[in-house]
Amino acid sequence: MGTPQGEPSLYTVEIDGDTFEDCPALRVHYAYGPPLLGEGRVEIRGITVTQPPATGDDDQDQAPDRGLDEVAVRQVTAAWRRIEAWLREHAPASYGSLKAGASVEEIAALEAALGLRIPADLKALWSLHAGVRDVRGAGFLLDNRALMDLDAVVAFYRMQMMFQQRSRSDEDPTWRPSWIPFCSYGVDDRSSGLYLDSTTGELGYFSRYAEHWAEYASLTVYLEEFADALEAPVLVTGARPGLAGGALVWGPPNYPDPDHPWVEYTG
Template identity: 30%
Template sequence: MVRAMTDDRTRAEQTLVAWARIETWLKEHAPRTFQRLPAPATEGELRILERDLDLTVPADVRAFYLVRNGTGPVSDFDRPASHDAPEPTGYLLPDGEGIGPLENLRAWFEGPAAAARPDDESGQRYLPITTIDPDGFYGGFVDCTPGQGYGLLGDYAEAERPNPGKATFAAYLTEVANALCEGRGFGDGSAPRVIDGRLDWR
């Protein structure tokens, strides 16, 4: 139990350091993306999400949401109401992904991500946190199932079995920060670039 608490604290601190580096870079190089970062979520909002979805949000993911409620405003993760809507900047992560606001996680959990959870295994709790499209049909999840895989990231797609990963959210954000600050590609992807004040990895 003590080790788990220490790991949680370490992951939370790692997340805060990595995200601070990302925000510093955005503020200097991609101000339009930085300006559209949302306000923090609250501890109360996180607890309501946990209660409604019957899961416990890992410490590193919780730490992020207490700084920013996603990587862009809610409107970035909904279908635009008109062609005059501001161009979304919330998909600022590599591969065009964005971290959704808490409001969207519930819909993704009950919709596309629910279709990706295997029917033959009970008790699994995959919380979708990233997506590449407003419908949330494709993206990344954090495993909130108690046990060995708790806190690890994976990929999901509608009506497909989820693909578990090996990295934590804290480790992922650290690698994003490293790639961003070093001006190199993330994994095998494109290097970050700035277009009209917006960050674009694609």
């Protein structure tokens, strides 16, 4: 499809009037043209695997495609490294909140506790950092959310599944078994956040009021938008990155901290 530029998962291709068509089994997410790219150029930012329709009542879950998993791992790792490098340089308080990565054994134990296979992209994220400590600056993800640790993931998932079983509503479920929460409003505040749908790869929003909707096409898209906002803040249209006492805060904040005034980061 093109010539590799840097990371093996990132390609730049010339557009010569030919139709750009996605493979039927994949959903390709790409950026096109100015201001970040040259005229007539496109960068593939992420690839989401679409689920084929069932062919029978007895179909079982298909085995993951190892090649696609490797692509997802590379993409998530590359995007997160960009974020981490920015935090290290500009927001030491937020960088210092990061916990160590989870081991293979810890992630396997999480899969057993949830009773489902964790997608490769989410495994990659947690293997880099399995949550944050409850310190100032920990809520540095987009919209000032915090990365959940594995114990919090299990506890919240089980609670949501219990609520779903009690409601017995299949038409408008409060929670689906395939939804894996990974970030929340605060380190100890689960009133809202994001989950990854292990069936579709999409990221969705949840709240305490049983609200839920799709927000991002994949974890890769989410992390790359995050990294792009830090590296090119002039292009941000929503909440803007800023610094407050060495922490990354998306703002302007609704409730400014007088001890740590917010200063917009402009690059």
